[in-house]
Amino acid sequence: MSDGRAPLATLREAPWIVSIAFAASLLAIWQLGAAMGRLPEYILGPADIVAATFDQIHRGELLDRVIPSLRRALSGFAIGASIGVVLGLLAGVSRPFRELFDLTQAFTHPIPKIALFPAVAIVLGFTDPARILIIAIAAFFPAYLNALNGALGVNPGLVWVGRNIGASRVRIFLQVVLPASLPRTVVGLRISLMVSFIMMVATELVGHSDGLGAGLMDAYLEAEYGEMYAGILAVAVCGVLANAILLLVSRRLLSWQGAGGTGHD
Amino acid sequence: MTSRIDRGTMRKVAGVLIALAAWQSFAMSSGSRLIPGIEDIAIEFAGLALNGELADHTLTSLSQGLLGLFIAFSIASVSGYAAARNWAVDAAIHPLVSLAYPVPKLALYPLVILLLGLGWESRTAQVALECFFPLFVHAHAGAKAVAPRMEWLARNVDASPWQAARDVIVPTAMPYMLTGLRIAIPIMLIVTTVTEFIGDSQGLGYLIARSASYFDTASAFAVIVVLGALGLLGDRLVVLARDRLVFWEKGASL
Amino acid sequence: MNDGRRAEPGAGGAPVEPGSNLIRLRDVSKTFQRDDHVVHALDALDLCVGRGEFVTVLGPSGCGKTTLLHLVGGFELPTAGTVSVDGCEVMGPGRDRGMVFQEATLFPWRTTRSNVAWPMEVEGVGRREARRRADRLLARVGLRGFENAYPSELSGGMRQRAALARTLAMEPSVLLMDEPFGALDAQTREAMQEELMRLWQASGLTVMFVTHDISEAVFLGDRVVVMGVSPGRIVEDRRIDLPRPRTAQTRTDPRVLEYRAHLWELLARHRAASDPEPERVP
Incomplete structure (x- = not known):
């Protein structure tokens, strides 16, 4: 060489x-x-951003915003995704069940769920339940669709083995269909979690609220740029951490997949 | 067998009817004007459609959204391709994209407004920003998916880099790109709607926000129906394009 | 436990003289509806398999040989005619008829041991006892030392061995094998055939073994049942007079060549005679 x-x-x-x-x-x-002062005043340098963030953490203001935001995102995710996974798996194994949901799902899925928020907020107010409801609805669909496709895609041979062995329907569902559709279900959960965080910020940007999204908007309106960047950084860290935790858990759950991994970015 | 198909169709229709009936009875039993019945939504829809407002605002939203999507698609295709073909570009860009992928880019919206103002420019930029990530990931995966044997074949027949890209790489990457587009279209609608909520403006999101400020939920739902229809239409168009463009890959990837 | 069979009606429960036929297909037809036309997978087929017999079913793809196996396994029911095992009509899958599929259908999320122990767990055998028996079965199929490996860590041949062990864990009286070695390389396939002979000789199992490989059919079977296409039917039922036990030496027996030549010609003739029919993907 x-x-x-x-x-x-x-x-x-x-x-x-x-x-x-x-x-x-x-x-x-x-x-x-x-x-060098070449950038507009609202673009802070990395060092200033870090300093502003530490300042915010120190004064406890950042934590006061993170906690209500995370509570909303995670409870909406938990409710929507768990209902989605359960219904999706059931629809995957039961044809009548799947057909009953099919068109309704096809028509409601493409609606950007955030569009429901103003209408929901009129009824429930700009409250936590309104935000959690929207996040849950948004988190439901990826979880439902991926669990459904996971269950539909289970190698029929595996189910046949269960029938050959004389396992009951419930046992086949729990011990064959559930684990076999897990890789796909986990992909759905990761998408649901990302969607939950987008909805968290989106519902907080609109209307009167506390939390990270509202903090961003307030800081922008009051030209408190340090605060604004600290908020952006906090949102980013929350998103990355939540995704990393879910990825770690899914790697544990799917360790049997061998070297291939889930093969999904 | 035909009876089986009929029964399936009947169940599907029954499912929709049950959902609509549930909504209607919920609306009627609540007795509140805030929870509109289906007929209220239909009347408001007709009104908005007839006075031309719906068409105007749809046009505004779509032109902004599609422009953003187009920008994202172009940048993502070029950078995704470059990263997949060159290890140094990959090493530079890919970790940053992976890191930023799970972050809601909507958090950057205040900054985008500061940079581009409250007009259509900031909305389009925000759409492009949010749609870039899924498109990049799929363009990258698509360009990576080219089988080495196919590349050897291209080199074997002395294809120029341009010919190799056109005849080998683009066809392989196409199904991936279209899957990316299917993910990006709903994102485009979400971001367009949210950004139109903020500030007084134009577009379907604005129409919803305006209706809500008059406690006119029936109009809001009429607009929501339009947004859902746009999403459905966009998705069907991509599927149609996939069936036409990548006919050899039947029913691949969702 | 419901083993998917019921006593044959009319004939008084046990119409079969003991020691003779265990599996009996009488006038069995099977049709499938595909889009707008009807596919005759099997047409008025009669077949008997004796207790302890090893029968190989040979035929080109699309001749309905897998469907035949599925009918005996109870995974599909005949459109007409009856399938009975041990004097009882087959109404569904049952543990008395263990199926080994073309690709090893091991649960990828379970270790080899846990896969083999599953049928016993379902039956209600205690976890520790099931594990103990699973280890013994794994040793029998030559997988000692791979008890804790996941299927993704095994080679194709090893996976098929584990799948066989899992089927044996059901303690079936009939073994139904659907081209189990079809995906293996030639050398592994021959080794697996010899191993299967060794296992079968010691077990007293009745085996129906589907294959499209003429050599395999001749080497393994007491009888080779040759099937033809469209509609699926039996075109020849030939006894293979090769000495038992069969080992690697059997392959060099001159009669093997005769049987192969005969079957080859038979298949070629029927292929030429039948109209080209799209393959049925099961």
């Missing part, structure tokens, strides 16, 4: 170096621009 190519080949073995270098240089350019 020639000398000229050697460093590149080494880099190729360890692409994370490039990843970090790229991210770091982006941050550096951003910081430099901010320090």
Whole structure:
């Protein structure tokens, strides 16, 4: 191997170096621009953002926003996704059940659920139940559809084995269909969780509220840019953490899949 | 066998009728004007449709949404392709995209408003921002999915890079891209609606917010029906395009 | 437990003389509705399999040989005629008829041991006892040391061994095998055939083994039942007079070549005679 190519080949073995270098240089350019005062006043540099975030954490304001937001997102997710998984699996194994839901689901699924929020808020007010209801409805669909397709896609041979062995319908559902559709169900849960977080921010941006989304909007209106960036950072961290936790749990649950993994980004 | 199909269709129709009946009886038993019956929604829908408002606002929402989607699609295709074909680009971009994927980009909306103002530019940009991620992931996976053997074949027949891209890579990536589009269209509608809630403006989201401010839930639901129909239409169009463009891959990927 | 069978009506419960036929198909037809036309998978088929006999069913794809197996297994019911096992009409799947599928249908989320123990757990055998018996069965099929492996960690041949062990855990009297070695490479397939012979010889099981491989059919079977297409029917039922036990040496027996040549010609003739028919995907 020639000398000229050697460093590149080494880099190729360890692409994370490039990843970090790229991210770091982006941050550096951003910081430099901010320090030189070349950027508009509402674009803070990374260092200022971190400082503002720590300031917010220190004063306890950030936590006061994170807690109600997370409560809404997670309870909406728990309600919507669990109903979705149960109904989806049932629809997957029962044809009449599936047919009964089919058209209703096809017509309601494409509605952007956030569009329901103003109408729901008229009845329930801009309250937690209204927000949780919207988040739950939005989280329901990906969970339902993926559990349904998971159950439909179960290798029929596995079910035949259960019938051959003389296992009851309930046992086949619990010990064959449920685990066999788990990979797909987990994919649905991850989408549901992402949707829940989008709906969390969306429902908080609108109307009078506490929480992260409302905090962002208030900070924007009052030109409190440090606060605004701290809020954005908090939303990002919540989203990444929740996804990482769910990913970790699903890896544990699906460890039997072998080297292939779930194969899903 | 025909009776079996008929029974299935009957159950599907029955399911819709049950859902509608449940809604109607809920609306009637609540006795509140805030929970509109189906006939109220139909009347408001007809009214909005006849005075041309519905068409105006739909046009506004769609043009903003589709422009955002188009921008996202273009950027995602190019960068997804580049990342899939070049390890250095991949190393630079992919971790950032994976990290940002589960984050609701809507949190950046205040910042986007500061940059682009409260007009259509910020809404379009927000749509593009949110739709970029699923499109990138699918473009990347699509370009990666090209079988090495297919590439050897392309090199074997001395295809130029341009020919290889057109005849080997794009056809392979197409089903993935279309799946990405199926995910991105509902996202486009969500973001368009939310951003139109904020500030006085135009569009279907604005129409819902305006109706709500007059406690006119029947009109709000009339607009919601339109949004649902747009989502359904968009999805059907992508499926249709997939059946036409990638006819060799029957019923692949959702 | 409902084993998916009921006593044959009329004939007084036990019309079969003991020691003779265990499986009996009488005038069995099976049709499927596909879109707008009717597919005759099996047409007025008669077949008997003796107790302890090893019968291979040979035929081109689409001849309904898998359907035949499914009927005996009780996974499908005949459109006309009766299928009976041990004097009782088959009404559904049952533990007395263990099925081994073409691809190993192991539960990927269970270890090999846990897969094999499952039929016993369903039956109500205690967990520890089931595990103990599962380990013994795994040793019998040559999988000692792989008790804790997941199916994704096993080779194709090993998976089929584990699937066989799981079926044996049901303690069936009939073993129904649907091209179980079809997906294996030639060398593994021969090794598995010899292993199956060894296991069967010691077990006294009645086996129906479906294959499209002529050599396999001849090597394994006491009888080779040859099926033809459209409609699916039996075109020949030939006894294979090769000595038992059959081992690797059996393959070099000159009679093997004769049987193969004969069956090959028979299949070729029937293929030429029948109209091309789209393959049935089960």
